[in-house]
Amino acid sequence: MGEALHRRSFLAACCLSITTALAPRCARAETNARWPDERQAGPFLIHADFSLEEYAGMVRELGALQDDLARYLQTGPAREYVHLYLFRKKSTYNNYLKQYFPTAPSRRALFIKGRGPGMVFAYKNKELDVDLRHEATHALLHSSLPMVPLWLDEGLAEYFEAPPQSRAHDNPHLKSIRWSLRFNSPPSIDTLESFRDLSEMGRTEYRNAWAWVHFMLHGPSAGRDELLRYLADIEAHAVPGSLSRRLHQRIPRLEKQFTAHFASWRK
Numbered sequence: 001m002g003e004a005l006h007r008r009s010f011l012a013a014c015c016l017s018i019t020t021a022l023a024p025r026c027a028r029a030e031t032n033a034r035w036p037d038e039r040q041a042g043p044f045l046i047h048a049d050f051s052l053e054e055y056a057g058m059v060r061e062l063g064a065l066q067d068d069l070a071r072y073l074q075t076g077p078a079r080e081y082v083h084l085y086l087f088r089k090k091s092t093y094n095n096y097l098k099q100y101f102p103t104a105p106s107r108r109a110l111f112i113k114g115r116g117p118g119m120v121f122a123y124k125n126k127e128l129d130v131d132l133r134h135e136a137t138h139a140l141l142h143s144s145l146p147m148v149p150l151w152l153d154e155g156l157a158e159y160f161e162a163p164p165q166s167r168a169h170d171n172p173h174l175k176s177i178r179w180s181l182r183f184n185s186p187p188s189i190d191t192l193e194s195f196r197d198l199s200e201m202g203r204t205e206y207r208n209a210w211a212w213v214h215f216m217l218h219g220p221s222a223g224r225d226e227l228l229r230y231l232a233d234i235e236a237h238a239v240p241g242s243l244s245r246r247l248h249q250r251i252p253r254l255e256k257q258f259t260a261h262f263a264s265w266r267k
Contacts, residue, residue: 036050042063042066043077044063044139045083046059047086058129061133061164065160073227074232075140076235078139082119083117085120085121087122094106108131111138120136133162134157137161141156150195150196151205151209154206154209155209158207159213173210176207177211181259186255187211189244193242193243215262216247226243
């Protein structure tokens with residue numbers, strides 16, 4: 001699983017979340033059609049053109065993802081259902097997206113949010129569970145919050161894309177960030193905050209976004225407290241300001257504590 005996650009991150013935006021101004025009516029109408037296998041898992045309505053029997057564990061994990069986010073981030077429940085469309089063949093997946101979302105980029109999985117419910121599209125591959133946890137995290141965040149800064153959105157998706165037992169201690173980003181910190185300064189959270197487009201984020205930026213999320217969730221308690229306050233301000237439609245500035249104000253010698261966190265973090 002570790003190597004698979006690393007390969008996924010190396011592709012940078014292989015699983016991309018995008019927002020469209022308006023999803024085509026015909027695509028929304030598909031939510032009323034019958035698919036060979038349809039199931040509900042928490043806020044997710046899953047539509048698959050193949051049997052999901054072999055993915056029963058994955059479906060259960062998706063159903064628990066909202067509870068995981070609520071426990072870690074204290075975010076509210078999804079305000080609407082999220083539709084997951086799963087395809088057995090890559091070619092069918094590509095043809096479907098070309099028909100209903102002709103301007104969508106060519107990616108292995110997509111989260112699309114128009115004026116209606118959020119939608120996740122993916123096809124069967126050996127990393128389908130990773131793809132779905134990543135995109136489902138985007139979907140849940142955007143269903144409960146009015147906005148999420150790009151870097152934080154991706155950092156949280158990178159964190160929650162791992163299975164629950166691997167999130168804190170067995171993500172391949174952990175080895176990479178530790179190695180980087182042996183020779184380089186801590187990654188700049190200010191630089192991450194400046195990103196406005198996914199094209200600005202590559203493998204290193206995804207890792208750095210994940211690392212700051214890990215630090216806030218598992219480092220000094222003030223880091224998690226400030227993250228929760230920040231997300232609560234967003235949920236309340238208050239102006240949250242800069243998360244990096246808030247962290248600097250709460251945590252003395254922030255970068256040194258960031259480095260110390262990963263130097264001492266153990267399985």
